[in-house]
Amino acid sequence: GFGLTNLLPSNNDQRKKRLRFLATRSNEESSSSVASTFEEIARGGQAELLLSHSSVSSYFEPESRKGKLLRLANQCRHSYLTTGIAHIPQFVRLDLVDKMVEEAINLQQREECFYSTEDHTVYQEPNDSSFAQDHPRNALQRSSKWIIDFDRIDQGSSPLAILYKSPELKAFVSYVVRSDSEIKDDALYTSGCPYNAAYYNLYEPNDGLGWHFDKSQFGVNLELQPGELGGDFELCWNTREDDSAWCFDKVQNVLDVSDDAHSPVAQRIQDPPVGPGSLVFFAGARNLHRVTPVVSQKPRINAIMTFETQPNQRPNAYSLKKFFGR
Numbered sequence: 001g002f003g004l005t006n007l008l009p010s011n012n013d014q015r016k017k018r019l020r021f022l023a024t025r026s027n028e029e030s031s032s033s034v035a036s037t038f039e040e041i042a043r044g045g046q047a048e049l050l051l052s053h054s055s056v057s058s059y060f061e062p063e064s065r066k067g068k069l070l071r072l073a074n075q076c077r078h079s080y081l082t083t084g085i086a087h088i089p090q091f092v093r094l095d096l097v098d099k100m101v102e103e104a105i106n107l108q109q110r111e112e113c114f115y116s117t118e119d120h121t122v123y124q125e126p127n128d129s130s131f132a133q134d135h136p137r138n139a140l141q142r143s144s145k146w147i148i149d150f151d152r153i154d155q156g157s158s159p160l161a162i163l164y165k166s167p168e169l170k171a172f173v174s175y176v177v178r179s180d181s182e183i184k185d186d187a188l189y190t191s192g193c194p195y196n197a198a199y200y201n202l203y204e205p206n207d208g209l210g211w212h213f214d215k216s217q218f219g220v221n222l223e224l225q226p227g228e229l230g231g232d233f234e235l236c237w238n239t240r241e242d243d244s245a246w247c248f249d250k251v252q253n254v255l256d257v258s259d260d261a262h263s264p265v266a267q268r269i270q271d272p273p274v275g276p277g278s279l280v281f282f283a284g285a286r287n288l289h290r291v292t293p294v295v296s297q298k299p300r301i302n303a304i305m306t307f308e309t310q311p312n313q314r315p316n317a318y319s320l321k322k323f324f325g326r
C-alpha cells in the first residue's frame with residue numbers, strides 16, 4: 001500500500017477537499033500555542049518526573065532515592081536488563097501525541113518521506129557470498145514502511161526534535177540502558193546521523209518490519225498511534241550477547257520457529273501492551289525484533305529515538321539506503 005493513495009479518497013473532488021481540510025488544519029495549529037521547550041513537553045505526562053529535580057546531574061543522587069523518579073527509573077532499568085524492554089505508559093500527554101501524529105501525516109502528505117520496500121538481511125549487512133543464500137547471515141526479510149527522517153523534521157518546533165535533544169531525556173535513557181556491570185562510563189550520546197537520529201515510522205495496511213537487529217546501539221520508541229489490529233512489536237529476548245556477535249544458531253532458531261505459538265522461542269517474545277504516548281526502551285541491537293503486518297486501515301505511527309555510547313555515530317550505508325533512501 002502506498003500512503004498517499006491509502007490516506008486520500010480515490011474520488012478526485014474528495015481528494016481536493018481532504019487536502020484543503022488538512023491544509024487548514026495545519027494553519028490553525030501553527031497559530032495555536034506550541035510547546036517549544038522540554039519543560040512544556042514534559043508537563044502532564046510521566047515525563048514530568050524528569051523535571052522534579054533542579055539539575056540533570058542530581059536526578060539519581062542518594063538524597064533523591066525515595067523519589068518517584070528514581071523508582072520509575074529503577075523499575076525501567078530492571079525490566080530493560082532482564083527482558084530487553086521497559087515500558088512507561090503516558091510518558092507524554094495526548095495533545096502532544098496528536099501534534100506529533102499530525103506532523104508525521106503532514107510531512108507524509110507533502111511527500112517529505114521515504115517508503116522502504118526492499119528486502120534486507122537480519123543483520124542489516126550486505127550479502128556475504130561465502131554463506132549460502134538461505135543461511136541466517138544472508139536470509140532476507142520482507143519489510144515495508146514509511147519513514148520521515150530527522151532531516152525532514154522542523155528542528156525548532158517539532159516536539160520530537162525537542163524531546164530527542166533534551167539533556168533531561170538523555171540522562172534518563174542513560175540511567176535505564178547503560179546499567180551493564182561491564183560498562184563503567186555511563187555517557188550517552190545522541191546520534192551523529194542527520195537521518196536516523198530520531199524519526200517517525202508510519203505503517204499502513206500490509207506494512208510491517210521483518211526480524212532484524214538495529215544498527216544504532218539504543219532505541220527508544222515513542223508510541224503515537226498504535227496499530228488497532230496487527231502492527232505488534234515483538235522482541236526476542238537474549239538473541240545475542242553483544243552488538244557484534246553473529247549467533248547464527250539462535251538467529252536461525254528465531255527465523256524457523258517464531259510463528260509457532262508453542263515454541264520456546266515464541267515464549268521469549270516480549271510484546272508490551274502499549275498506548276498513545278507510551279515510551280518503550282528496547283535493546284534492539286542485541287535482540288531480534290519485528291513489527292507484524294498492520295491489518296486495520298488506520299496507520300500505525302510511532303517515533304524512534306536513537307542513542308549511542310560514542311559521539312558522532314552513524315548507521316552503515318546499507319541501513320541508510322534500505323530504510324531511509326539516503
Ligand SMILES: O=C(O)CCC(=O)C(=O)O
Nearest residue numbers: 201214221233291302304
Ligand atoms: O516501529 C517499531 O515499533 C520498531 C521499529 C524498529 O525496529 C526500527 O525502526 O528499527
Ligand SMILES: [Fe+2]
Nearest residue numbers: 213214284289
Ligand atoms: Fe529496529
